[in-house]
Amino acid sequence: MKGKTPTSVITDGHHSMAIAIQEVFSNAHHRLCAWHLMRNATSNIHKPQFTKMFTKLMLGDYEVGVFEQKWEEMVGFFGVEDREWIVDMYEKRNMWATTHIRGKFFAGFRTTSRCESLHAVLKRYIKSRYNLTEFVQHFQRCLSYMRHREDLADFKSSTGQPVMQTHFQQLERSAATIYTRQIFVLFRSMLNKASTLKVIYEEETSSCKIYQVSKFYKPNMIWHVSFHGEQDEFKCSCMRMDSIGIPCSHILAVLGFLDIAELPKSLVLRRWTRKAKEGISGYDDMGGLMEDSLAINRRACLAHWCKQIMNEGCLKGDIFNESRDALVNILSCIRAHSGDNNMMEEHAEYMYEDLAKNGSTEIETTRKAKRCSYCRKGGITLLRVP
Incomplete structure (x- = not known):
């Protein structure tokens, strides 16, 4: 540390x-x-x-x-x-x-539930009967699982936009672009509570403005929110912002009263934002995501378009040939760019030699015996080969 x-x-x-x-x-x-x-x-x-x-x-x-x-x-x-x-x-x-x-x-x-939950995850992978070698292997599996789960959380935070559900939609939309998805859900609950509050009195002093916030139909419940204009800083008597790091409903009620559309920087704790990982070794600056998480995002995008090519490119022989040749060229260029073109050239050369030998580029259907992985009974599998 x-x-x-x-x-x-x-x-x-x-x-x-x-x-x-x-x-x-x-x-x-x-x-x-x-x-x-x-x-x-x-x-x-x-x-x-x-x-x-x-x-x-x-x-x-x-x-x-x-x-x-x-x-x-x-x-x-x-x-x-x-x-x-x-x-x-x-x-x-x-x-x-x-x-x-x-x-x-x-x-x-x-x-101490955070520690206990970690113990529960470890127990799923590590047993007392393991020797040292098995312990290391299963411990690495546990780490891979935890990192994968973090990548998924990063992916969910970086993709899509949650549906606005509160009356303070501008503040809600601003928070959705700043916070991770899990923290945004907690913030939105505070925003919902803010709709049950109202500012009943405001007072200006030499250093700040003080707002009294009360709950509807409960006049005895009063909180004091101070606003320091020079520092653009809000503080509440409940001190939940200092305890949790998320603006309390009283401060959010004052933001709504002042018609502030964007969440002030003084109310945003960096550790809860999408950019929390920026500048940390092993992470890049694109949204604070790990490289593995970016790879998942890119793989999903490429898989979407490749699926479209597969569905439409296999309908006719000439379209199939053009699609296949284009994909081979793209893969060749990618491997040439990454310095690993030898394997691609050998694969392409082998494929075209095979096509020339057979004298046809049409799709043929062959049959191959195969056992089902579930019932283990023999069957017929149709394969498409050039």
């Missing part, structure tokens, strides 16, 4: 690991896995209703005062104020409560 330390770490809460992270990654924010905390709540308190309320309090986006009030009500209702686990969790609330973690970048992760 060239000396760059992580800004955030998620673990299962082991004490030794917490000490190590604090010593080695002193500037990183350490978060406890939400799934492990829910399991610990069940095993320590043994009350399903408590686990449900604790989970809601852990994941809820409350203000600090509201969080403190709900915590006191919860522990008082179940009478667990003096439990050691409850006291320890309250002291570590800045490591698990969304209220206190808000503003720290975790890219939307709350659990």
Whole structure:
């Protein structure tokens, strides 16, 4: 990582690991896995209703005062104020409560599921009985699968245009050209939520403009969005942009109120864009795609036109001859350009010698016995040969 330390770490809460992270990654924010905390709540308190309320309090986006009030009500209702686990969790609330973690970048992760999903993929390819040679072979297969899956995701992001589904179609179209397809889906959900919000008040100060955003029919729910014109920068009191890296619905409501058609650069995190891979060794600058992904795109294009040639070029003998000769010439030129023309010349020479020997260029049909790959019974396969 060239000396760059992580800004955030998620673990299962082991004490030794917490000490190590604090010593080695002193500037990183350490978060406890939400799934492990829910399991610990069940095993320590043994009350399903408590686990449900604790989970809601852990994941809820409350203000600090509201969080403190709900915590006191919860522990008082179940009478667990003096439990050691409850006291320890309250002291570590800045490591698990969304209220206190808000503003720290975790890219939307709350659990160690990313690591667990990687383990699940590895288990599909690697078994404990493998020796070292087999391990390396199957591990390479696993890497190939993961790279292929990434190529497919890049291909989907670079081709086509998603159908616009929100009332803010200009903003939606702008985001569709910037974000990867998966991130765009998350952004669009925020854009849908923005349609349920309205700007109820605006105030101008010496440094910025402040907008109060409220939800329809819920006047008590208010968020403050500040706009700094010189930096073209938006900030919201919910701090979800800082936590996830995607503009929150409150900021998007203000963008709609100001009739801004394009997503400002200050609201676009480079890691979520199509150009995130540009400048990285092994990637080219065409949309941030890997060379394998570009090859897939080009292969699909060539396959489309070759299929048209096959369907129409095989109908008549003279058309077939012209199509075949043209394709042979194209392939010869391609291999000559890449410095591998010897094989092509030998193949072309062999083909024309065979045609001259037979004295005909018409398509003939021959029969060859072959077994079915499914039922293993013998049959007849029709082959077309020059």
